[in-house]
Amino acid sequence: MLIYTFRRLLISIPTLLFIAFVIFMLLELAPGDPMAQMPLTIPPEVKEAMRIALGLGEPWYVRFLLWLNQFFIVEPQHWIDQAFGTSFAEGKQRIISFQSRSPVFDTIAQRLPQTLWVVGMSYVVGVLIALPIGIISAYRQYSVFDQAGTFVSMIGFSVPPFFSGVLLIVIFSVQLGWLPSIYDTTLVVNSWDTFKQQMMQMVMPVMVLALQTTAQVSRYMRASMLDNLSQDYVRTARAKGMSESVVVLKHVLRNSMIPVVTVIALGIPSIFGGAIITEQIFKVNGLGQLLILALQGSDIPMVMTITFLLAVLIVLMNLIADVLYGVLDPRIRYE
Amino acid sequence: MSDLTTSAPAAAPKPRNQWLDVWAQFRTHKGAVLGLGFLAFITLFAALGPTLWGVDPGDLDIRNKDVRPIYHMLFDSDAKVSWAHPMGTDNLGRDIMANIMQGGRISLAVGWTAMILAVFIGTLVGVLAGYFRKADGLLMRFTDLVLALPLLPLLLVMMLLFRDPLRAAFGPENGIFILIVVGIGITSWMQTARIVRGDIMALKEREFVLAARSIGTPSRRIITRHLLPNVLSPIMVSATLGLATAIITESALSFLGLGFPSDFPTWGKILFDSVDRMTAFPERVIWPGLAISLTVLAVNYIGDGLRDALDPKIRGL
Numbered sequence: 001m002l003i004y005t006f007r008r009l010l011i012s013i014p015t016l017l018f019i020a021f022v023i024f025m026l027l028e029l030a031p032g033d034p035m036a037q038m039p040l041t042i043p044p045e046v047k048e049a050m051r052i053a054l055g056l057g058e059p060w061y062v063r064f065l066l067w068l069n070q071f072f073i074v075e076p077q078h079w080i081d082q083a084f085g086t087s088f089a090e091g092k093q094r095i096i097s098f099q100s101r102s103p104v105f106d107t108i109a110q111r112l113p114q115t116l117w118v119v120g121m122s123y124v125v126g127v128l129i130a131l132p133i134g135i136i137s138a139y140r141q142y143s144v145f146d147q148a149g150t151f152v153s154m155i156g157f158s159v160p161p162f163f164s165g166v167l168l169i170v171i172f173s174v175q176l177g178w179l180p181s182i183y184d185t186t187l188v189v190n191s192w193d194t195f196k197q198q199m200m201q202m203v204m205p206v207m208v209l210a211l212q213t214t215a216q217v218s219r220y221m222r223a224s225m226l227d228n229l230s231q232d233y234v235r236t237a238r239a240k241g242m243s244e245s246v247v248v249l250k251h252v253l254r255n256s257m258i259p260v261v262t263v264i265a266l267g268i269p270s271i272f273g274g275a276i277i278t279e280q281i282f283k284v285n286g287l288g289q290l291l292i293l294a295l296q297g298s299d300i301p302m303v304m305t306i307t308f309l310l311a312v313l314i315v316l317m318n319l320i321a322d323v324l325y326g327v328l329d330p331r332i333r334y335e
Numbered sequence: 336m337s338d339l340t341t342s343a344p345a346a347a348p349k350p351r352n353q354w355l356d357v358w359a360q361f362r363t364h365k366g367a368v369l370g371l372g373f374l375a376f377i378t379l380f381a382a383l384g385p386t387l388w389g390v391d392p393g394d395l396d397i398r399n400k401d402v403r404p405i406y407h408m409l410f411d412s413d414a415k416v417s418w419a420h421p422m423g424t425d426n427l428g429r430d431i432m433a434n435i436m437q438g439g440r441i442s443l444a445v446g447w448t449a450m451i452l453a454v455f456i457g458t459l460v461g462v463l464a465g466y467f468r469k470a471d472g473l474l475m476r477f478t479d480l481v482l483a484l485p486l487l488p489l490l491l492v493m494m495l496l497f498r499d500p501l502r503a504a505f506g507p508e509n510g511i512f513i514l515i516v517v518g519i520g521i522t523s524w525m526q527t528a529r530i531v532r533g534d535i536m537a538l539k540e541r542e543f544v545l546a547a548r549s550i551g552t553p554s555r556r557i558i559t560r561h562l563l564p565n566v567l568s569p570i571m572v573s574a575t576l577g578l579a580t581a582i583i584t585e586s587a588l589s590f591l592g593l594g595f596p597s598d599f600p601t602w603g604k605i606l607f608d609s610v611d612r613m614t615a616f617p618e619r620v621i622w623p624g625l626a627i628s629l630t631v632l633a634v635n636y637i638g639d640g641l642r643d644a645l646d647p648k649i650r651g652l
Contacts, residue, residue: 018480026492154366154639158632160583162590162603163624166610170617273487277587281610291488292591295495303492310485318483 005323012315019311020068027300028060067304070095075105099299107290108306114185115286119275122206126213127264133214134221134260138229139248149218156215161274165208165281172204179204183284205282209274213267220263224256258328262321269314360644367640370633377630381439384432392433392600404431404618422622426612431605435622438600442627445515445601446582452520453581454574457527458566462558464528465535475532478525486522490584493518494593511595515588519581527573534566568645575638579631586627602627 042050058066074092081087095104137149173181180201189198228234229252237247276288283289287306294302326332361367385392404423422431464474494514501510538544539562547557586603588594595601602623609619 015480015483019484022484023489023492026489027496154632154635155628158579158635159628160586160590160631162587162606163620163628166606166613166620166624170613170620174614174617269485273485276487276491277590280591292491295491295593303488307485307488307492310488311483314483314485 001323001326004326005319008319008322012319015315016308016312017068019315020071020308021064023304023307023311024060024064024067027304067095067301071305071308078105095301095305097294097299097302099294099297099302104302104305107302108287108309111285111287111290114183114284115272115275115279115288118183118202118205118278118284118286119209119271121202122209123213123268123271125206126210127217129210130214130217131221131260134218135225135248135253137218137222138225141226146222149222153215153219156211159211161208161212161277162281164211165204165278168204168208169281181282183282185285205278205284208278208281209271212274213271216267217260217264221256221260224259225252228252228256258325261328262325265317265321265324268317269310272310272313357644361640364636364640364643366636367644370636370640373629373633374637377439377626377633378443381436381443384436385440388433388436390430390433392429392437394429394433395427403616423616423618425609425619431619431622434600434605435602435626438602438605438623439626441512441595441599441601442582442585442603443630445512445519445585446578448516449519449523449581449585450574450577452516453524453577454527454570455524456520457524457573458531458563458570460524460528461531461566462535462562465532466539466554466558466562471532474528478528481522482525484522487587490518490522490588491591491593494588498593507596508599511599515585515594518588519584523577523580523584527570527577530569530573531566534569535562538562538565568641571645572638572642575634575641579634579638582627582631582634 070093074094077092078094096102097104097107100107133149133152137146140146169181172179178200181204183201183205184197187194187198187201189195234247234252237251238244242251272287275286276291278284279286279288280292291303291306293299294306404421420430420432422435424430425434460474460478464471464478497514498511501514504510505513544557544561547561552560585594585601586606589601589603590607592607595604605623606620606627609616609623613620
C-alpha cells in the first residue's frame with residue numbers, strides 16, 4: 001500500500017509538470033497583453049521597459065523554468081522562513097501579481113478563508129443531506145420517497161447555479177426579505193448577533209452549492225446501496241435474526257460507503273469550480289472572484305498560480321480517492 | 336428467434352425493427368416522453384418563433400421600456416402591461432419574448448454543435464485507443480491528463496484571450512460562436528472516449544469481429560461496419576449528457592460576462608444582463624433561467640429514457 005501510494009505520488013509529478021506546461025503555453029500563446037490597460041500616452045520605449053521589468057522580455061522557456069522555481073522552491077522556502085524564522089528565501093523573488101504588485105500567495109491567503117468557509121460548509125451540508133436520501137431511496141426503491149429523491153437530484157443536475165442562486169435571491173431576499181443577498185466578508189464574528197448574521201448570509205450560497213453535491217452523491221449512494229442490498233451476506237445477516245436497523249446501517253451501509261467515499265473525494269475539485277460562479281452571484285470575494293478579476297486584467301502570474309493550484313487539488317484528490325479505496329476495501333490490493 | 340427458423344417463411348412473424356422496439360420502450364418512460372415533448376416545443380419556439388412573432392429582438396423602443404409581463408394585470412391593475420409585449424420589455428424597450436426566441440436559437444445551436452464536436456472527438460479517440468493497442472497507452476494517458484486539468488478556469492482563459500483574434504478573423508458573431516463551440520467541444524470529450532474505448536475493447540474480442548477479420552475485412556471496415564453500430568447506444572446516451580452540459584457551460588460563460596457580446600442574446604446572456612435589476616423586475620431573470628433549466632432537465636430525462644430503451648436487457652421485459 002505504502003509503495004503504491006509512493007509510486008502514485010511519483011507519477012503525479014510529471015502529470016503536474018505537464019499541466020503547468022499546458023496552462024503556461026495557453027497563456028503564452030494568447031495575445032492578451034498585460035500592458036493593454038496602461039494609458040496610451042506612455043511612450044513605446046517606456047512601455048517596452050515596463051514589459052521587461054515585468055519579466056516579459058525573456059524567452060518563454062526561461063520564464064516557465066523561473067515560474068517553476070518560484071512555485072516549487074522559493075514559495076515553500078518563504079513559508080518555512082515565516083514559520084521558523086529562518087532565512088532561506090532571503091533576496092529571492094516570489095511570484096508577484098501584475099495587478100497588485102504584491103506576492104500572489106499573500107493575496108490567495110487573504111481570499112482563501114471566504115472560499116473555504118462557503119465551499120467547505122456547502123460540501124459538508126450537501127453530503128450530510130445526500131447520504132440519508134440515498135439510503136432511504138435504496139431501501140424503499142420505487143417508493144414515493146425514491147421518486148421524489150430522483151426528481152430532486154435531476155433538478156440538481158439540471159438547474160445551473162447561476163439560476164438557482166438568482167432564484168433564491170429573488171425569493172428570499174427580494175420577495176420575503178429574510179436573507180441578505182450580498183455576502184459581507186468584512187463581518188467579524190465576535191458575538192451571538194454577528195454569528196447569527198454570518199449564518200444568515202451563508203445560507204443561500206451554501207444551499208446553492210449543496211444542491212449540486214446532493215444531486216450527485218445521493219445518486220451514487222442509492223446505486224451503491226442497491227448493489228449491496230441484494231447480496232447474500234444481507235440475507236445471512238437477516239437469517240441470523242439481526243434487527244433491520246443493524247443489517248442496513250451496519251452491514252450494508254459500511255460496504256456501500258466504499259465507492260461513495262471516493263466519489264466524495266473526487267467531487268471536491270469540481271465544487272471549487274462551481275464556487276467561481278456562486279461567488280459572482282453572491283459577491284463573495286473569494287478565490288473564484290480573484291480568478292475572474294485576474295483574467296480580466298491579464299494578470300498572468302495570478303491566473304497561472306490559481307489554475308495550477310486547482311490542478312494540484314484535482315490530482316491530489318484522485319490520488320486520495322484511489323488510496324482510500326484500497327484502504328477501505330480489503331478485497332482490493334494494489335501490487 | 337427460434338420460431339423464425341422452425342416455421343414456414345410465409346407464417347413467420349414480420350421481423351421487428353430494432354428502432355421500433357427502442358421507441359416502444361422509450362415511450363414507457365414518462366419523464367423521457369415529456370422531456371422529448373418539451374425539447375421539441377422549445378426547438379420549434381426558437382426556430383419558428385422569430386418568423387411568426389416578427390419582432391426584431393434588438394429593436395429599441397424606449398417609450399415602451401420596462402413593460403411588465405401580461406399576467407401582472409391579474410394582481411396589479413396599475414401595472415404597465417401591453418399585449419404587444421406578452422413577456423414584457425427590458426430597460427431599453429426590447430421585447431423579451433423576441434429575445435428569448437433569438438437567445439434560444441443561439442443557445443441550442445451552441446449546445447448541439449459543441450455536443451457533436453465533443454462526441455466526434457470522444458468517439459474518435461475511444462475507437463482508436465480501443466482498437467489499436469499501440470495507440471491505447473498514449474491516448475488514454477492523454478485523456479487522463481486532460482481530465483486532470485481544471486476545465487472551467489481554462490475555458491475562461493481561452494474565452495478571454497482568444498476572443499479578439501477570432502473576432503477579427505471571422506466577424507464578431509461567428510468568431511465568438513466558433514470559440515465557444517470549440518472551447519466546450521475540446522473540454523468535454525473525455526467521458527465519451529473512456530466509455531467508447533471500454534466497449535470497443537470488449538467487442539473486439541468477440542467472434543463476429545474475428546469472423547470479419549478472417550475473411551479479410553480491413554480494419555477501417557471492421558470499425559465502421561461492425562464496431563461502431565454496436566457502440567451506438569452508449570454514444571447516444573453520452574451525447575444527451577453532452578448536450579445538457581454544453582448548454583449549461585455556454586450559459587455559465589455568458590453569465591460570467593465572457594460569452595457572446597450583449598447585443599447578441601443567448602439565454603445565459605439575458606440572465607446576466609437582468610441580474611442587476613432583478614429586485615424590480617424578477618421576471619426578466621426567471622424567463623431565461625427557466626428556459627435553460629427546463630431544456631437541460633428535458634435533455635437529462637431523454638438521456639435517462641434512452642439509456643433504458645437502448646439496453647436490450649431491460650427492453651425485452
